[in-house]
Amino acid sequence: MVRTPAAVRDAERWTAHNYHPLPVVISSAEGAWLTDVDGRRYLDCLAGYSALNFGHRHPQLIAAAHAQLDRLTLTSRAFIHDQFADFCRELAELCGKDLVLPMNTGAEAVETAIKVARKWGYQVKGVPAGQATIVVAEGNFHGRTTTIVSFSTDTDARDDFGPYTPGFRIVPYGDLAALEAAIDDTTVAVLIEPIQGEQGVVVPPEGYLPGVRRVCTERNVLFVADEIQSGLGRTGSTFACDDEGVTPDMYLLGKALGGGIVPVSAVVADAEVLGVLRPGQHGSTFGGNPLACAVATEVVRLLATGEFQRRSAELGARLHESLRALVGQGLVAVRGRGLWAGIDIDPALMSGREACERLAERGVLAKDTHGSTIRLAPPLVVTAEELDHAVEQLAAVLAGAR
Template sequence: MTSVDMLRTPAALADAERWTAHNYHPLPVVIADGDGAWVTDVDGRRYLDCLAGYSALNFGHRHPRLIEAAHAQLDRITLTSRAFVHDQFADFCRGLAELCGTDLVLPMNTGAEAVETAIKVARKWGYRVKGVPDGRATIVVAENNFHGRTTTIVSFSTDPDARDDFGPYTPGFVTVPYGDLDALAAAVDDTTVAVLLEPIQGEAGVLVPPAGYLAGVRRLCDERNTLFIADEIQSGLGRTGRTFAVEHEGVVPDMYVLGKALGGGIVPVSAVAARREVLGVLKPGEHGSTFGGNPLACAVGTEVVKLLATGEFQRRSAALGAHLHAGLGALVGQGVVAVRGRGLWAGVDIDPALMTGRQACERLAERGVLAKDTHGSTIRLAPPLVVTEGDLDWALEQLAAVLREAR
């Protein structure tokens, strides 16, 4: 190990503090390299990545097939804008549409852009198809949601950190408790064009809704002629043991909102996928993005779709997720209060009498495990789907040690 006087981390952290706005509060780790489920910092110390870029790295760091696809495209063309069609575009859109079982795909870049796209499409569908009076469209959302950080999206956030001081806020949203079908039914009226939900609320602490909730949402939307929009940006593409989290209840939404893992951890790629009668309401000039669906993004995204088409990663997530949750369950009463999640995704409530979530993540990082806290004493675990059972056992040992030392 490099001597303390030779460590590069302190200077790198100081530079970051000096030159960047404080929109994040990162752990004091400066990553320089990554391979699979592991990363290495500027001083050569290795860490098991149990966050995976908030699920953007479902296939691990530098997955060989994704890197190969990116390299090949970099040697050809990386951007055309949507003013022209490029030779990677149709393959990506067709592959993703088939994976989703839908007719059309609209590629964008970031998850927030995809959510904004879904909102615009739902409103136009409401006016042109459902017959909602102009300017009256409403969308029902859930408390503790996290759909992004644009001014429209934070307008319906209930998180003070995301919302406060960013008004005036965009109207047209009705908020109900997550998991409460009766409250949802009472909120949906003739002006409702969509219900926008995360099938599992990630930022809120990996909150899984009550059994039957998503199926109930689907039935309600069918009865009220309202679109069901599933924000699968974090929960989708293999994270929960299925391609999409809604599949755990056999549900097919009217629109999938996708991102993060769709870009393989290489480029930002997002998309909305829906039936033709929904997404087809858009006409040329009404919505767009210079970088949306660019050749590099499509080349990587196409390979991501191919990886998912085999079902291998979904099966790994299901099997390894069961192992992870069994290990976490054994820590309940040993410093852990509760565990939630599906597949390789877990929200772990640490006993607040022992430490905060931030303190738990700092102590885990000292032991070589990277995780992220949220809301008080909760930490989130979402390792890449290429993680091994041995890796998970080692991470569980580190968490057990952190809890033991605090008791």
């Protein structure tokens, strides 16, 4: 008996329709592969928006979770637990920073950064009370809280959720002159994604990130890099900023930090920045909990070997070469870095949603965004042969539509 149609109907009946998922109902997974309730297998080319950089159920991460589940899962930050210091130290060392502030979700990390930047601006930079501004980029995606959508330019994310939070200046992504012009004495931070994921894996122009670093240093403004999707091995380096030789003042991390097991996020910065917080001024009951720290510490240790960064760089070169060969054969553009690609399908052939539905029929799962664009972000444990298979299925979908 086929179970998928009924499971899809039940999900539609009992949940708010804030997502439009493909009609696939997953029941198990391992590595880069998913299996649905009817036993059909799919190659995962989304990896939970980079939350599954290390694949599904990575043995080292699962072992850490199991071991911690048998001991201790939650204390709140009212007490210190025995996993906390190791996680914070090892993540700080990975980032080359002094301090870590653990949270849960990516949006929480962004909200934390906004609060820290404002407090730093008032206490360190000397911005008059209540006047702090933060420069952000068009096409950004930093989360969906009311403050964050206040500076979104995506109408789906923003419309009908006002009144909006003030204090943000939006400039074109990749336009260094516009960014510099938006900074004044009230500016406390520039908050950007080193590569814009939700926008379609948009890589900024060469020299942009070093330029942002220079301007922020010259104007005494914090450079806050949202590496929640782009970081932790996805682009072929530990952080996407590394590809440009840039070190921000604050790293915002999440998604892959939880190993695909638990939600973990963090703000990582030096003491002169995170040190502005005092007890009672910010927190989270679940932030930095023992289970999260146990898993995330193993994630940091996986990254410390450099293996996953190398895999992403080497296999990413293969992926991008094979995708570029499809330009003119149904694709009109390919962007990205490492095992992360945004591909634009000729809209005369089909939408991105239609392409993802046809790929799913051929056993490959991906996600569309903004009309005819598809994001490809397979787990970093994917093999060369599996990547070739995914591109072959995409080529077949494009050929069938021409």
